[in-house]
Structure formats: C-alpha cells, structure tokens
Amino acid sequence: MTVSRNGSRGRRxxxxxxxxxxxxxxxLSGRDxxxxxxxxxxxxxxxxxxxxxGVHGLATAYCLAANHGITDVAVxxxxxxxxxxxxxxxxxxxxxxLTPEGVRFYDRSVKLYERLSVDLNFNVMFSQRxxxxxxxxxxxxxxxxxxxxxxxxxxxxxEVIDPGEVKRxxxxxxxxxxxxxxxxxxxxxxxxxxxxxDAVVWGYARAADAYGVHIHQDTEVVGIDVAGGRVRGVRTxxxxxxxSTVVNCTAGWATTVADMAGVxxxxxxxxxxxxxxxxxxxxxxxxxxxxxxxxxxxQTDRGELVFGASVDPFPSYSTRGSLDFVEGLAGHxxxxxxxxxxxxxxxxxxxxxxxxxxxxxIMGVTPVEGFYVDVGWGTYGFxxxxxxxxxxxxxxxxxxxxxxxxxxxxxRFAEGRLVGExxxxxxxx
Amino acid sequence: MMLLPxxxxxxxxxxxxxxxxxxxxxxxPDTTDPHxxxxxxxxxxxxxxxxRETWLHRAGCGRYLVAERHTVTxxxxxxxxxxxxxxxxxS
Ligand SMILES: Cc1cc2nc3c(=O)[nH]c(=O)nc-3n(C[C@H](O)[C@H](O)[C@H](O)COP(=O)(O)OP(=O)(O)OC[C@H]3O[C@@H](n4cnc5c(N)ncnc54)[C@H](O)[C@@H]3O)c2cc1C
Ligand SMILES: [Zn+2]
Numbered sequence: 001m002t003v004s005r006n007g008s009r010g011r012r013x014x015x016x017x018x019x020x021x022x023x024x025x026x027x028l029s030g031r032d033x034x035x036x037x038x039x040x041x042x043x044x045x046x047x048x049x050x051x052x053x054g055v056h057g058l059a060t061a062y063c064l065a066a067n068h069g070i071t072d073v074a075v076x077x078x079x080x081x082x083x084x085x086x087x088x089x090x091x092x093x094x095x096x097x098l099t100p101e102g103v104r105f106y107d108r109s110v111k112l113y114e115r116l117s118v119d120l121n122f123n124v125m126f127s128q129r130x131x132x133x134x135x136x137x138x139x140x141x142x143x144x145x146x147x148x149x150x151x152x153x154x155x156x157x158x159e160v161i162d163p164g165e166v167k168r169x170x171x172x173x174x175x176x177x178x179x180x181x182x183x184x185x186x187x188x189x190x191x192x193x194x195x196x197x198d199a200v201v202w203g204y205a206r207a208a209d210a211y212g213v214h215i216h217q218d219t220e221v222v223g224i225d226v227a228g229g230r231v232r233g234v235r236t237x238x239x240x241x242x243x244s245t246v247v248n249c250t251a252g253w254a255t256t257v258a259d260m261a262g263v264x265x266x267x268x269x270x271x272x273x274x275x276x277x278x279x280x281x282x283x284x285x286x287x288x289x290x291x292x293x294x295x296x297x298x299q300t301d302r303g304e305l306v307f308g309a310s311v312d313p314f315p316s317y318s319t320r321g322s323l324d325f326v327e328g329l330a331g332h333x334x335x336x337x338x339x340x341x342x343x344x345x346x347x348x349x350x351x352x353x354x355x356x357x358x359x360x361x362i363m364g365v366t367p368v369e370g371f372y373v374d375v376g377w378g379t380y381g382f383x384x385x386x387x388x389x390x391x392x393x394x395x396x397x398x399x400x401x402x403x404x405x406x407x408x409x410x411x412r413f414a415e416g417r418l419v420g421e422x423x424x425x426x427x428x429x
Numbered sequence: 430m431m432l433l434p435x436x437x438x439x440x441x442x443x444x445x446x447x448x449x450x451x452x453x454x455x456x457x458p459d460t461t462d463p464h465x466x467x468x469x470x471x472x473x474x475x476x477x478x479x480x481r482e483t484w485l486h487r488a489g490c491g492r493y494l495v496a497e498r499h500t501v502t503x504x505x506x507x508x509x510x511x512x513x514x515x516x517x518x519x520s
Pocket of ligand 1: 051052053054055056057076077078079080081082083084085086087088089090091092093219220221222249250251252253257272273274308349350351352353374377378379380381382383384429
C-alpha cells in the first residue's frame with residue numbers, strides 16, 4: 001500500500017503526554033485536560049478504512065500509524081468506540097491455549113499487554129494475578145496436562161496443580177470431596193490476569209489520534225463498493241469514502257459487513273452474558289474458570305465479583321439478558337464457593353460473539369482484493385487485540401501475511417485445515 | 430423468557446427446545462464435491478433479520494420444527510413442521 005497522502009510521520013505536535021508532573025501541574029493550575037481524541041469531518045478519501053471501533057479496529061489503526069507510518073486512516077464505528085464486545089467483556093488475558101499456533105499467538109499478545117501502558121502512555125491496569133482452570137474429571141485433568149506441556153514447550157508458564165494448592169491460592173473454594181463435582185486439580189497459569197478493558201480502548205484511540213488517525217463515531221458502514229474484484233470505497237451514513245483498503249473488525253456484526261463486499265464467512269453470532277456483584281473486601285486474587293460448571297470469576301479492583309459463562313444456546317443479535325442465565329450462573333458459582341450465597345448481583349449484560357467452527361479467528365486476505373478480515377473473535381478476542389492489530393497492520397502495509405497468523409486464514413475451511421482450540425476456549429474465554 | 434410456538438404443543442418456553450441450525454439442504458454424499466460439502470458444514474447466512482431455522486422440542490413432543498425468527502428482536506412469526514424428507518429447503 002502507498003504511504004500517507006495527507007498524514008505525516010510522527011505524533012501530533014502538542015499532543016499531551018500524561019505524566020505525574022503534568023498531573024500535579026494541572027491539579028494546581030486547574031487547567032482542563034485536552035480531549036483524548038478529536039472529532040473530524042469525514043474526508044472523501046483515506047488510504048485505509050477500518051470498520052469497527054473496538055480494540056481490534058483501534059489497535060490496527062494505531063499500528064498502521066505507529067509501526068508503518070500509514071496515518072491517513074479512518075476508524076468508523078456505527079455507535080461509540082468500545083460499544084461492542086470491547087466494552088462488554090470480562091477482560092481475561094492469558095496464553096495457555098491448546099495448539100502450539102494458538103499458544104504462540106496469544107503469548108505475543110500477553111507480552112504486548114505487559115508494555116502497553118508505556119507504549120500508549122495510558123494506564124491500562126494490566127494485573128497479572130494468575131489464571132486457574134479447574135478440572136473436575138479425569139478427562140479434563142488429562143487435557144490440562146496436555147495443555148501444560150504444549151504451553152511449556154512454547155515457553156509459557158503453565159502447570160497442573162493439585163487440590164491442596166488450589167485451596168492455598170483460593171481459600172474460599174470448596175475443594176472437599178463432598179462437592180457435587182469435586183475438584184481434582186487445576187491448570188495454573190501465573191502470567192494470566194485481567195486488564196481494564198475501557199482503558200485499553202481509550203488508550204489505543206488516544207494514541208492513534210495523536211498520529212493523525214481519524215476516529216469517526218456514529219458512522220455506520222452501509223455498503224462497500226467493489227469493482228473488478230477490488231475494493232473501491234465504502235458508503236456510510238455520513239457520506240462516501242474512496243479507498244482501496246478496508247479492514248473488517250466488526251466482531252459480532254462481521255458477516256453483515258462482509259456480505260456488503262460479497263465475502264461469505266463461516267461465522268454465527270451468539271450473545272454472551274456476564275454479571276457483576278456488589279463490591280466486597282478483596283478475597284480473590286486469581287481468575288478462576290470451571291469448564292465443567294460453565295462458569296468463571298474474578299474480583300475487580302473495586303471489589304466486585306465478575307462472572308461469566310458460555311454463550312447463549314442459540315444465535316442472535318439481541319443483547320438482552322435472560323433470567324435463565326443468572327439462575328444457572330448463581331447455582332454454579334455456589335457449588336464452587338458456597339460462602340457467596342448472600343452476595344447480590346448488581347447487573348448483567350450481553351455482548352455479541354462471532355463464533356467460528358474451530359474456536360479460532362479468521363485473519364487475513366479475502367477473495368476481494370483490498371478487503372481484509374480480522375474477525376471470528378468469539379468469546380476470547382479481547383486478549384488478542386494488541387497482537388491482532390500488529391499483525392493486521394503488517395499485512396496491510398507489506399502485503400505479506402505474517403507467519404504468526406498464517407494458520408488463521410479464511411481458506412482453511414475450504415481446505416479442511418481447522419485449528420481446533422475448542423478444548424481451551426469454549427468456556428474459559 | 431422467549432416463547433416458541435410448537436406446531437404440536439403450542440407456545441412453550443424456548444428453554445424446552447434445542448436450536449439445530451439454519452435450514453439448508455444436505456448435499457447427497459455420493460454425488461457432492463468437497464467444496465459443496467464444506468459449504469454445507471461451515472457456511473452460515475447469519476443474517477441480522479429474518480431467518481429460517483430448525484429447532485428440536487426436546488422437553489416436549491421430541492419433534493423437529495422449522496421456525497421463522499427475527500435474529501435482532503428474537504420475534505418468532507411462524508413455525509411449521511419440517512418439509513417432507515427432512516432438512517427443509519435452503520432459504
Ligand atoms: C460478556 C463477554 C465476555 C467476554 N470475555 C472475554 C474475556 O474475558 N477475554 C477475552 O479475551 N475476550 C472476551 N470476550 C470477547 C471479546 O469481548 C471480543 O472478542 C472482542 O472485544 C472483540 O473486539 P473487536 O474490536 O473485534 O469487536 P467489538 O469490540 O465488538 O467492536 C466491533 C465494533 O464494530 C462496530 N460496527 C458493527 N457494524 C458496523 C458497521 N456496519 N459500521 C460501522 N461500525 C460497525 C460496532 O459498533 C462495534 O463497536 C468477551 C465477550 C463478551 C460479550
Ligand atoms: Zn412440541
């Protein structure tokens with residue numbers, strides 16, 4: 001792709017750097033902070049258009065500018081940035097997947113998350129508190145042993161621990177033999193943890209804006225113009241844009257946007273729900289997942305417990321919560337931690353997940369030249385934002401598919417090369 | 430709670446049913462090619478709007494039915510018995 005028509009390399013002059021010094025100075029002088037990102041008129045043409053202002057779209061735009069000097073980029077979102085899955089997820093970050101390709105890919109993302117606050121000059125509150133997946137059967141204990149060995153071969157810290165060690169790490173857990181599904185052990189992954197998801201979205205938006213990327217909210221893509229097998233432009237509710245490069249980062253809506261370009265994707269959209277309780281004193285400093293009980297939990301910095309489960313039982317674009325979900329969830333939580341029986345759920349919500357047949361993303365080129373996809377993020381894509389942005393930007397800038405994402409190509413379905421992450425991704429997002 | 434009207438049992442809680450996928454015709458395994466077969470396995474229309482799909486009334490009459498459902502509102506405007514011969518026509 002050609003570099004930058006009206007953009008220039010380097011950060012925007014005058015963009016504020018956040019620092020302790022600046023905090024004190026502005027605190028004392030009472031001067032307002034400048035907005036973290038700006039609004040613009042829609043230009044008639046951009047070098048690249050990213051559809052979807054979630055973590056994937058914003059990270060892709062940021063990396064196009066920061067890593068490749070391509071700054072004439074627009075990010076379009078039909079609502080507000082972070083209004084999709086990126087503002088609704090439970091923010092679990094980990095690399096302990098099952099396939100070597102998956103482990104390498106997500107480990108790169110964990111590494112990028114470790115330095116993201118510095119790279120973006122925005123505190124994303126990444127807390128590597130450890131991640132634990134419980135085994136309640138011999139079968140799942142065997143899968144965990146398998147995962148631990150694959151992880152270690154890829155240099156990822158991951159080990160099977162016994163119920164005594166589980167109890168030491170999480171004293172509130174019922175590890176007795178009388179539980180309905182007794183805990184036989186767990187896969188423990190110390191570098192895993194949680195992040196502040198809104199901060200990641202806002203940090204990328206601010207950093208991309210500083211490079212001159214245009215972020216357009218309330219701008220829905222309603223058509224994609226393709227002629228001669230190439231992308232020519234996009235039509236939006238605010239006007240038409242001429243461009244030769246479109247990156248589809250719309251997660252739950254991925255097929256609706258791909259349909260506009262005439263590209264078929266093997267994706268079904270399922271709602272995924274989560275819930276949060278009232279805040280209590282800190283007592284849980286590990287992320288706990290139980291695949292058998294279809295539940296996972298963590299405690300936020302504010303003290304609330306965040307709960308999640310598996311996707312709703314049928315595909316839908318509705319983000320309405322259901323009583324079925326909280327009822328089932330509460331029952332399962334209490335089987336793990338009976339002492340939580342008096343806690344109250346404050347709220348529940350849902351987001352849309354773009355599920356693929358092999359629980360792995362679809363990243364790369366499509367039959368339409370200039371139309372790229374970074375989709376199929378299902379219930380596990382927040383953790384992949386930084387690495388996906390890095391890889392997609394490299395693909396768009398160089399025209400070559402990076403090695404790290406080669407296995408996630410769209411052609412794998414037609415060629416029968418599915419990736420097979422189900423064992424590690426269906427409940428433990 | 431979402432109501433799904435079973436053609437045999439009447440309106441029932443959707444939790445009694447199991448979603449069984451978009452209706453589509455199964456290619457004949459003896460004459461199909463790998464490309465068509467994989468399309469059958471993996472391709473989905475996944476519309477944000479009206480769709481035709483198969484459900485199983487597993488906690489009721491135990492029969493398969495076809496529903497027309499709006500995937501954004503979850504409104505079900507019609508249900509009927511599956512077309513003779515199984516799967517139902519691709520729509
Ligand atoms: C309840 C829940 C819990 C989760 N927990 C985890 C977790 O613990 N860890 C993890 O890694 N992942 C988790 N996920 C998955 C994760 O949230 C997603 O995979 C990820 O956020 C996807 O990011 P994205 O940027 O691709 O898409 P999104 O953040 O969904 O953004 C897509 C954007 O596209 C916009 N859009 C759609 N159509 C159009 C259009 N036509 N024109 C313009 N804009 C459009 C939307 O408005 C939206 O803002 C969870 C998801 C949910 C719902
Ligand atoms: Zn019935």
